[in-house]
Amino acid sequence: xxxxxxxxxxxxxxxxxxxxxxxxxxxxxxxxxxxxxxxxxxxxxxxxxxxxxxxxxxxxxxxxxxxxxxxxxxxxxxxxxxxxxxxxxxxxxxxxxxxxxxxxxxxxxxxxxxxxxxxxxxxxxxxxxxxxxxxxxxxxxxxxxxxxxxxxxxxxxxxxxxxxxxxxxxxxxxxxxxxxxxxxxxxxxxxxxxxxxxxxxxxxxxxxxxxxxxxxxxxxxxxxxxxxxxxxxxxxxxxxxxxxxxxxxxxxxxxxxxxxxxxxxxxxxxxxxxxxxxxxxxxxxxxxxxxxxxxxxxxxxxxxxxxxxxxxxxxxxxxxxxxxxxxxxxxxxxxxxxxxxxxxxxxxxxxxxxxxxxxxxxxxxxxxxxxxxxxxxxxxxxxxxxxxxxxxxxxxxxxxxxxxxxxxxxxxxxxxxxxxxxxxxxxxxxxxxxxxxxxxxxxxxxxxx
Amino acid sequence: xxxxxxxxxxxxxxxxxxxxxxxxxxxxxxxxxxxxxxxxxxxxxxxxxxxxxxxxxxxxxxxxxxxxxxxxxxxxxxxxxxxxxxxxxxxxxxxxxxxxxxxxxxxxxxxxxxxxxxxxxxxxxxxxxxxxxxxxxxxxxxxxxxxxxxxxxxxxxxxxxxxxxxxxxxxxxxxxxxxxxxxxxxxxxxxxxxxxxxxxxxxxxxxxxxxxxxxxxxxxxxxxxxxxxxxxxxxxxxxxxxxxxx
Numbered sequence: 001x002x003x004x005x006x007x008x009x010x011x012x013x014x015x016x017x018x019x020x021x022x023x024x025x026x027x028x029x030x031x032x033x034x035x036x037x038x039x040x041x042x043x044x045x046x047x048x049x050x051x052x053x054x055x056x057x058x059x060x061x062x063x064x065x066x067x068x069x070x071x072x073x074x075x076x077x078x079x080x081x082x083x084x085x086x087x088x089x090x091x092x093x094x095x096x097x098x099x100x101x102x103x104x105x106x107x108x109x110x111x112x113x114x115x116x117x118x119x120x121x122x123x124x125x126x127x128x129x130x131x132x133x134x135x136x137x138x139x140x141x142x143x144x145x146x147x148x149x150x151x152x153x154x155x156x157x158x159x160x161x162x163x164x165x166x167x168x169x170x171x172x173x174x175x176x177x178x179x180x181x182x183x184x185x186x187x188x189x190x191x192x193x194x195x196x197x198x199x200x201x202x203x204x205x206x207x208x209x210x211x212x213x214x215x216x217x218x219x220x221x222x223x224x225x226x227x228x229x230x231x232x233x234x235x236x237x238x239x240x241x242x243x244x245x246x247x248x249x250x251x252x253x254x255x256x257x258x259x260x261x262x263x264x265x266x267x268x269x270x271x272x273x274x275x276x277x278x279x280x281x282x283x284x285x286x287x288x289x290x291x292x293x294x295x296x297x298x299x300x301x302x303x304x305x306x307x308x309x310x311x312x313x314x315x316x317x318x319x320x321x322x323x324x325x326x327x328x329x330x331x332x333x334x335x336x337x338x339x340x341x342x343x344x345x346x347x348x349x350x351x352x353x354x355x356x357x358x359x360x361x362x363x364x365x366x367x368x369x370x371x372x373x374x375x376x377x378x379x380x381x382x383x384x385x386x387x388x389x390x391x392x393x394x395x396x397x398x399x400x401x402x403x404x405x406x407x408x409x410x411x412x413x414x415x416x417x418x419x420x421x422x423x424x425x426x427x428x429x430x431x432x433x434x435x436x437x438x439x440x441x442x443x444x445x446x447x448x449x
Numbered sequence: 450x451x452x453x454x455x456x457x458x459x460x461x462x463x464x465x466x467x468x469x470x471x472x473x474x475x476x477x478x479x480x481x482x483x484x485x486x487x488x489x490x491x492x493x494x495x496x497x498x499x500x501x502x503x504x505x506x507x508x509x510x511x512x513x514x515x516x517x518x519x520x521x522x523x524x525x526x527x528x529x530x531x532x533x534x535x536x537x538x539x540x541x542x543x544x545x546x547x548x549x550x551x552x553x554x555x556x557x558x559x560x561x562x563x564x565x566x567x568x569x570x571x572x573x574x575x576x577x578x579x580x581x582x583x584x585x586x587x588x589x590x591x592x593x594x595x596x597x598x599x600x601x602x603x604x605x606x607x608x609x610x611x612x613x614x615x616x617x618x619x620x621x622x623x624x625x626x627x628x629x630x631x632x633x634x635x636x637x638x639x640x641x642x643x644x645x646x647x648x649x650x651x652x653x654x655x656x657x658x659x660x661x662x663x664x665x666x667x668x669x670x671x672x673x674x675x676x677x678x679x680x681x682x683x684x685x686x687x688x689x690x691x692x693x694x695x
Binding site for chain 1: 605607609615617619620623625626628629630631660
């Protein structure tokens, strides 16, 4: 193959190459412009040619396949993809903002800052997971924080797309992700579990909260995360509140089924500290002793020893359902029907989460309503980890429901239709929610005899 | 240019027409029929004429097409398939039988190889059903793309950087990037006799400009085809198979 033909000043497919922004092991980044457009763009050119690692080529091939499919504010827009055989390049949006790596250099950060940034990171991961993509190389240097606080994920060279053949699968001679952040199941060759990204998110949360990496920076042996219990973050950062420690340590569980099951749930807990279910993790002050570690080491060898193949954890099987319950009219005949509809929806999955919401008039004491809401939801028999309960004061319930659903990436809203003799449909909360929600809405009616 | 790829049509005119219509609606300009035009189904003459009416079509011979002219060895076809072959021989004209007998086993066009079974000794009708058989076909073809049938389930095989061959079960309707710098073998799925429990017809579209391959499942009135199989006096099992897609 000819040597890299790209130099600043050259033009290619209508793009004019500008300065080199970055040169790394995997390739070169140029600023590029195109006549007629004022947008700042970047061109990513892989290192090709004799002697270059084929990892760079497959990574580029993977990114060239996945980047154009990704939509939304949490990824750079993909402007163009060059011909892979002759002129391989990607032109991407230049994302203005601060690299998370620079932000983290100031760690330990205050708990609320960790929660705010962490929730933005979880939002970004959830956005790509919803598009059937797993990042698999999530780390601070692959994240840009925009000025408005949203996180943008970069570099999909290690990513997995559920609808495409995985070019990196079984390429076992390549590293799997970045050593400090890589999940145990990735080390075992799994590339189909999006909870791997949630482990990496846990490492980043730990790093933001303590300024340290939970498993250090291992050079060769990264298998410590199968059995090593990282020091509880509150030991390193004494101000760390229990709820944040709970979230971080749950994210770092070696077994994916003990972690959060969706990034949306992590984001939710980071934004709703009062809703975090505290377990023994929250108050852990010491990490397991020598004998406990030894036991875990032996167990991990037994469990993870055979090549682990976790079933695909599909996002469609972990829905977030929001049910709007009118606790002001507690004898309303719609309540049993709404509860039945909710339980039918939840019965389709074992990995759902239910957000139970009542909207109350401004300046109403909320405790009564929370009690009623708990009473309403009790017959569904949900564990605390699957359930959260909210009473929100607002004069416009429809907008409040739509907003809450949007901020918590709710998949389905369950709401009662207006009663007969009540409000007209067009003036009802149900119609406002149905018209404006970003997700499906299940409108419940009481069957007429 | 978009190439529509059909295999294992098995004398099912309704399935073929549904797939052809879908492909034309999506802008297909080139059409390849990867063998087994006849056998099992009730419309062998109609399917042959429909395919001959497609200008510039690539048409290949399958083992069922071969069995019309050459008495198959007993081990090659089961009783049901053989009964259908005997029935098919009777309803085809001498001219249609000649058309089948003159079909090629394998064709190269550009960077693609078209074959019914394996490009590695196509006359052996080897089933490409795992990494090893896929690899043998890919290596014998020597092209970036091999399009074939014989196996009825849609599968995409590809070579990894380390030279190993892997398989992938495509999601219908998703355009899969298939850059030509590695080797790909697509089993496009059976148009006329699906066997994966889904009675919808299978076919695929290859875009040689964007280098994407999209597999499709096309519903058609398969119950009508099953009725026609019964009306023709073909074995009952063949009608049930169309009904259940198994």
